[in-house]
Amino acid sequence: MTLDDCRRLDAEDPLAALRDRFMLPEGVIYLDGNSLGVLPKTAPARIAEVVAKEWGEGLIRSWNSAGWFDLPQRLGDKVARLVGAAPGEVVCTDSTSINLYKVLFAALSQVLLATPDASPQRRVVLSERSNFPTDLYIAESICRERGFTLRLIEADELPAALDQQVAVLMLTHVNYRTGAMHDMKAVTAAAHAVGALTVWDLAHSAGAVPVALNDSEADFAIGCGYKYLNGGPGAPAFVWVHTRHAGQFTQPLSGWWGHAAPFEFTPHYRPAPGVARYLCGTQPIIALAGLECGLDSVLAAEPFDAGQGPMAALRAKSLALTDTFITLVEQRCAGRFALVTPREHARRGSQVCLALNDGGPGAYAMVQALIARGVIGDFRAGDAQMPDILRFGFTPLYLGFEDVWNAVEHLVQVLDREEWKRPEFNQKLAVT
Amino acid sequence: MTLDDCRRLDAEDPLAALRDRFMLPEGVIYLDGNSLGVLPKTAPARIAEVVAKEWGEGLIRSWNSAGWFDLPQRLGDKVARLVGAAPGEVVCTDSTSINLYKVLFAALSQVLLATPDASPQRRVVLSERSNFPTDLYIAESICRERGFTLRLIEADELPAALDQQVAVLMLTHVNYRTGAMHDMKAVTAAAHAVGALTVWDLAHSAGAVPVALNDSEADFAIGCGYKYLNGGPGAPAFVWVHTRHAGQFTQPLSGWWGHAAPFEFTPHYRPAPGVARYLCGTQPIIALAGLECGLDSVLAAEPFDAGQGPMAALRAKSLALTDTFITLVEQRCAGRFALVTPREHARRGSQVCLALNDGGPGAYAMVQALIARGVIGDFRAGDAQMPDILRFGFTPLYLGFEDVWNAVEHLVQVLDREEWKRPEFNQKLAVT
Structure with a gap:
């Protein structure tokens, strides 16, 4: 060559x-767009507009006039197009780690409801030893807290390790170190075959490789906004939950933005329907503007897909x-x-x-x-x-x-x- | 007049x-700076610089060259000057709701360690019925999860309600509706007298009224970056933990940024010493730049304090x-x-x-x-x-x-x- x-x-x-x-x-x-994506040319002007116009001029009125409240969903719908999800199934919010906490907690809550007695069954979260460390830290913490065991294996041990004890299989779709990619559909089917739920981290997948969340029948997924999605340093992350679970379980970071009626200011929490319950506190609006420019920069490739x-x-x-x-x-x-x-x-x-x-x-x-x-x-x-x-x-x-x-x-x-x-x-x- | x-x-x-x-x-x-502070004139240029120079030119190198990794602490030290805390005691990160989850979880973990048997003692989180709803939602969630009861009272019932059952007294220092302010030092002393810990929400206090966290012997505090601190819509929030607790307990959102050695990428979590363990995932760098401009805009009043x-x-x-x-x-x-x-x-x-x-x-x-x-x-x-x-x-x-x-x-x-x-x-x- x-x-x-x-x-x-x-x-x-x-x-x-x-x-x-x-x-x-x-x-x-x-060659580090997998760590921090580059700056889309649209971002400086758009961010400047949000700062000067929406914050500076609009002030609190921009919640209505600039549509701040709908940003997590509006951007989520753009992410959805890149990961094989449907409109309304994704929200952009918080960090990848925090979103992982939410979905893993929700998944384990589901398992605890299904098997409430402290049987030895279904008390394992299975993951890869070479998974992104922060994912393992979050899982370690939730497992300790909720009475589960985090079992770490090598990727090639996966088929043998999937047994009836596994409550949740938590994997990063594309390994952050090696770049090795799992077959999401096959692995999800294998997990479901033993009764386990799947949590997929798409940090190195969204905007990088085709992802088919719904077609794979995956259960939960989270991903990062600032790698292949070019959202800017520390851009908000995203969370997806399959519609069969989205309105069923709550996550414990139950802030006002995930409330069914956030402006009623009632003293009791009532989760919003669907994935909106995975929102918590007020999101960084300026950072979300950067993320939208990043998402649009990736979606600019859509016209070339030619029906594939x-x-x-x-x-x-x-x-x-x-x-x-x-x-x-x-x-x-x-x-x-x-x-x-x-x-x-x-x-x-x-x-x-x-x-x-x-x-x-x-x-x-x-x-x-x-x-x-x-x-x-x-x-x-x-x-x-x-x-x-x-x-x-x-x-x-x-x-x-x-x-x-x-x-x-x-x-x-x-x-x-x-x-x-x-x-x-x-x-x-x-x-x- | x-x-x-x-x-x-x-x-x-x-x-x-x-x-x-x-x-x-x-x-x-x-007259809504208590909801969203106005734009400091320094913010547009500083944010533009972070976007064009630190993100656009520096890219991933800015973690070192622009000091991104130290931002939560550097900004936290500025917050500390406004809330009666010492350098190194505050970090700026995540949202107020998420930080409340962290500190409330840490406080209750401490109580569970001290009274491990499921006695009726010390299983109440006490707060005000008119506290900011999202604080109550977060408390509701943690209480359910950890076996505590959330007891809500009116402010004037506080002295009578502080009893030996109270594990944590969680209050917003200045009420978001009424503007009524608690005497932090007296209330903290009353809580400590019955063996309860205190969690203070400073959302309507930081940058608005004098706060003396260390002098009050408070235990935990969190606060908002976008109200009186003028950090921009959805700016990152802050968290403070008294040094007597800061290195003692962990919070469950155990992401890489709160690890003792975040760049060793070890599979097991080891919390950083001090308040740094309250960091989790990657923070929105552009939003933090806005927050720093906001903090500087408040600190501009410092020269007028005349030793008071x-x-x-x-x-x-x-x-x-x-x-x-x-x-x-x-x-x-x-x-x-x-x-x-x-x-x-x-x-x-x-x-x-x-x-x-x-x-x-x-x-x-x-x-x-x-x-x-x-x-x-x-x-x-x-x-x-x-x-x-x-x-x-x-x-x-x-x-x-x-x-x-x-x-x-x-x-x-x-x-x-x-x-x-x-x-x-x-x-x-x-x-x-």
Whole structure:
């Protein structure tokens, strides 16, 4: 594969023009959209308008005149189009962690109602040891509180671990480290077959890969607004609950925005019908404006789907980008790296992770050396069971194939010139 | 009291120049800063900088280069100066409701540890029936979940209701409806005398009245960023925990940002020391930037305190403003309204609430008629025990005495001309 091949792929790319919708810093090849998406060009003006007009001029009147109260649902309907949900099934609110708490709590409440005696049955929350740590922290906390056990396994142990003890299977659809993707429909069916509910974290899926929540018959899902959805740093997250559960169970963060009649100011809580009960307190309106720009930036790819289903065009390009990266790394970095991300398309998210074949500690410094060259990926530390990795996210909205070529060229130079051995690249930053 | 008296008070007002720090819409007298504070002039540029530079240019590098990770603490230290807390004791994060959940949960966990047998002792959360509804909803939920009873009383029943059954006394320092203020130090001492912990909601106190959390020996407190702190619609809230508890108990929303070593990505949760464990997921960075501008806008009054303690200058002007409003309403609206807010300074927050003496339903329409004239206050519906009220917040940072005169003049005209009887002012808005 050559630079000319990459340029040819760019010339043939139907999504190439979408790049103009984003503010990309000069000299940067951004392979970290899986951590923080880039700024849509519409966002500065829209956010400025919300600040100056809606807050500054409208003040409290903007609750009505600017439609603040409906924002969580209005944005939720946009998310729904990206994750195989229907209008009215998603709300944008709070953080991913807090939304996970809500849905996991609701799911376990359902289980406790169905099996009220403290039998040994149905008292396990099953997840992956390599799940995103904060998901495990939240699950750990709820399990302790509600008398459940958190059982952590490797992905390949999943079929054997799904038994009658499992109350909830809590998985991240695309693994944050490896980029490995679960078959949501098959795994959900397997969980349901043993009577377990499913909670899916879509942090690395929404806007990155096709997700079919309703078609998969999933039970609960949450996801992040600031990764592939380009909503801005710390943008509100989202929550989806299957309609068969949405009006059935309550979550304990029962604030005014999730009340059936929030402006009656009654002293007792009565949950709103449907997913609206997953709202709690007042949401950051300015941050929601940023998120809406991000959602629109992803939905701009919809016209290219050509009837192939949501995310079809983005998915096709994403796979082509990650294929290209894998091919070029294997071709040009001659055995230096092991591919941690699955090669099989059906099991790959929109990122590629590499581990060093020499078992040495260079991964962190290599990432720093790349960042100094403007190629921004990130490093994730390993442990006794997982290697250190270099992690690269590929966002088809604003990345081209020549970017991939150039990123690999920089990697080759970092290796050939042993730049990563420089002391400045081996100093740990506060936030990694 | 005359218009000239009001103009003289403005001329003598040491804080008058602070008004220039805010964007006030033309023709508006804003008496709703207790619901949503106005826009500080610094906020549009600062927010634009965070969007274009920190998000757009810095991207993920801004976690280090722009200090995103320290924002909750950095802003918390500014809040601390306004509520009688020390640096390092406050973090800005999430919503008021969610922070209440955290501290109430932590407080009850402490009680359950101290009295692990399911004795009838210490299983009551005591609060006011007229507390802000969302606080009651959150308490209702936690009580059900953890085996406690929520007991609601009127404020004057408080001394008698504080008994050995009370685990936690949860109060809003300044009542959102009436503007009545508790004596935090005395009430906390009374609660401690029966072995109860205290949780204080400072939503209508922070930036509005002097608060002395440490001097009062309070246990837990939370508060709102978008009312008197001018942080912008839905700005992040704050949480304070007394140092004697801060490192002792965990709250269940155990996300990565509250982990002792958040970048080690370990599968098990280990809470950070101190109040940092009350952080959970990734915070809305753009919203935090707005909040910082708001906090700075309040701290701009600090130089005028003249050694009288935090909030001294703002408090003096606030009382003069509400005194003026009360005097003018009583002088000019001849018996039409009853004063719901306490007349006694020590018991009054920074707002004044009026109820109609005729017992009629006109309060809603009067507020709408005033809003149409540019005098923005709000309406809060009553019930069998509480009258409908017209609620007016007075923010000494950007209100003058002539504003108060003009507001009352408008009210007089609304009454004299019976404007409030017009059909358009009697149509209910979606959000009230």
